[in-house]
Amino acid sequence: MKTIISKINEKDIDLDEIKKQGKLLSEGKTVIFPTETVYGLGANALDENAVKKIYEAKGRPSDNPLIVHIYNKEEVYDLANDINEKAKEVMNKFWPGPITIILNKKSIVPYTTSGGLETVAIRMPSHKIAREIIKQAGVPIAAPSANISGRPSPTKANHVYEEMNGRVDGIVLGGDSNFGLESTVLDLTSNTPMILRPGSITKEDLEKVIGEVQIDPSLAKKEDNKKAKAPGMKYTHYSPDADVFIVSGNEDAIISKINDLTIENTSKGLNTGVMCLNKNKDKYKATSIGLGDTLEEVASNLFDILREMDKNNIDIVYSEEFPNKGVGQAIMNRLLKSAGYKIIKA
Ligand code: TXA
Ligand code: MG
Numbered sequence: 001m002k003t004i005i006s007k008i009n010e011k012d013i014d015l016d017e018i019k020k021q022g023k024l025l026s027e028g029k030t031v032i033f034p035t036e037t038v039y040g041l042g043a044n045a046l047d048e049n050a051v052k053k054i055y056e057a058k059g060r061p062s063d064n065p066l067i068v069h070i071y072n073k074e075e076v077y078d079l080a081n082d083i084n085e086k087a088k089e090v091m092n093k094f095w096p097g098p099i100t101i102i103l104n105k106k107s108i109v110p111y112t113t114s115g116g117l118e119t120v121a122i123r124m125p126s127h128k129i130a131r132e133i134i135k136q137a138g139v140p141i142a143a144p145s146a147n148i149s150g151r152p153s154p155t156k157a158n159h160v161y162e163e164m165n166g167r168v169d170g171i172v173l174g175g176d177s178n179f180g181l182e183s184t185v186l187d188l189t190s191n192t193p194m195i196l197r198p199g200s201i202t203k204e205d206l207e208k209v210i211g212e213v214q215i216d217p218s219l220a221k222k223e224d225n226k227k228a229k230a231p232g233m234k235y236t237h238y239s240p241d242a243d244v245f246i247v248s249g250n251e252d253a254i255i256s257k258i259n260d261l262t263i264e265n266t267s268k269g270l271n272t273g274v275m276c277l278n279k280n281k282d283k284y285k286a287t288s289i290g291l292g293d294t295l296e297e298v299a300s301n302l303f304d305i306l307r308e309m310d311k312n313n314i315d316i317v318y319s320e321e322f323p324n325k326g327v328g329q330a331i332m333n334r335l336l337k338s339a340g341y342k343i344i345k346a
Contacts, residue, residue, distance in 0.1 A: 004170045005161075010034075010128050018129070021170045022136025029169035030057055032146045032160050036127040036178045037098045037199070038153035038303070039160050040069065040143030041168060048112040051142050057167045060149040064231045065115030066142040067100050067183070068122050071134045079109055079120055079140065086210045087188045093209045096126035098179055099201045102187040113142050115231055123183055129174045145182055152238045152303040152338070155180045159307060180300030181330050185230055186213075196230035198330040200299065219333055222341035238338035240306045242273065242314045246339050248321040249346030255283050257346035258318045262286040265316055273314035275305055280320065287312055295327045302331060306338060318344075 004024065006017040021031045028050040030043045041057060043050035045068040055062050068079060073091050076083060080103035090101055105120035114120050125131060134141050145153035146160050154160045157173035164171065184199030186206065195203060195215045206213045218224035219233060228234050247254045262272045262285045271287070277298070278290035289305050291298040309317050319335055321343075322328045336343075 001166055001169065003165050003168055005165070005173065006170070007157075007173045008129055010174055013128060013132060015132070017172075018132045019136050021172055022133050022138075024170045025133070025137035025141060026139065028053075030054060031133065031170035031172065032164055032168055033130055033133045033143075033172040034127055034157075034174035034177060035069075035125045035130040035143075037125075037181065037183050038155050038177050039146040040067075040130070040141075041146035041164070042069070042133070042137075042141040042143040044137070045069075045113050045140040045142035046108060046110065047139075048110045051110065051112045053168075054142060054144060057164070058144060058147070058149045060144065061235065062112070063115045064144075064235065065117055065119075065121060066113050066144050067185075068109065068113065068120060069130065069134055069141045069143050070122060070124050071131060073124060075140060076103070076122055079106055079122060080104060081106055082189070084188065086193055089209050090186065090188070090193075090206070091124075094201055094205075095124040096131065097124075097201065098126070098183040098199055099123065100183045100185045102185065102189060102196070104189055119187075119189055121185065127174075127178075129172060133172065150236050150239055152240065152306045153182055155300070155303050159304070176300075178300070180303060181334060184330075187229065194229065196228070197233060198333050200296075200327055200330060202326050202329065204326060215329070225341075233337075236337070236340065238303065238306065238334050239340075240310045240317070240338070242309045242317045244306070244317045244319065244335075244339040244342070246321050246335055246343045247318050247346050248343055251280070251320075253346035254320055255280060257344065259285050261316075261318065261344075270315040271313055273309045273312060273317045275302075275309075275317060275319040277320065286318075287314060295322065295331060298322060299327050299331050302334060 100123040185197035274288040
């Protein structure tokens, strides 16, 4: 397939290019575009045939539902029923932004989009290019992360270009994502709201606005993961070709454990890579890549560095463990999935 590529600068948007890509979407075609979280692979959410093209391009199981992206808050009322007070408060406080809400769907949303469920996931992104594209398309846009199913989500223009050119009708190359991890997914269909996927809007942020919020307990352990309420959290995910492990313990113990393992790997002819805080970069014997100084930086660099490890022909990746609080919950959720829940105690 010939992919129409548009390069767009978020600070100086070329409306003609946006219109060209928006038109593809309105004709039932697929277009990849940047958002503030990760790049999304979009198609008309209300057109089953268009949505099927998303599943094909990603190689995604068809029981894994898609997020519907909207331009105006009011569009929620066209797509969902039973919009309660908590939903309204979340929409007012956090939209446009990196949070997706799950509500009971109206019949206008095809089961192809909702993965056969009676609920629908909705998000109003804040990224200027994403917003303009949805506006030009004139329809709500279903958009999962724009990676081949199982791979790390794309956060930079070159990720989508290298992986998806030729697989979709259009690609908008628009710089780096701001957050680097996918949106928080919040189920608002029962009495106590539940986070089905942690993101940069945290449990603490939400509790200030809507009171008690739970986190899906099945996210923490491999044995429970099959029961995850967001179908997407059940699948292998965020996997580079390298085998990933998380090393946990106190900082000095982590460093010496990883250095011991590196010597062992080298003797077997295996290349070792380490993902760590910048301040620890020089303490490792292996190829170490700094994820950042703060948790926000770690979140924004994680998927890029997982891809970077493959480019460096790394066989085994060790990641330092991060505190499971605030944004750290989203980081540890993605790292655990990427490592297939393999943790080494230092
Ligand atoms: O940041 C994001 O959310 C990005 C950008 C492009 O907006 N999109 C994204 O979509 O991450 P995707 O498809 O990769 O992840 C959607 C997650 C999956 O885990 C899916 O199972 C879950 O949301 N989900 C969607 N609809 C659902 C529903 N009705 N009930 C439960 N989980 C749902
Ligand atoms: Mg995804």
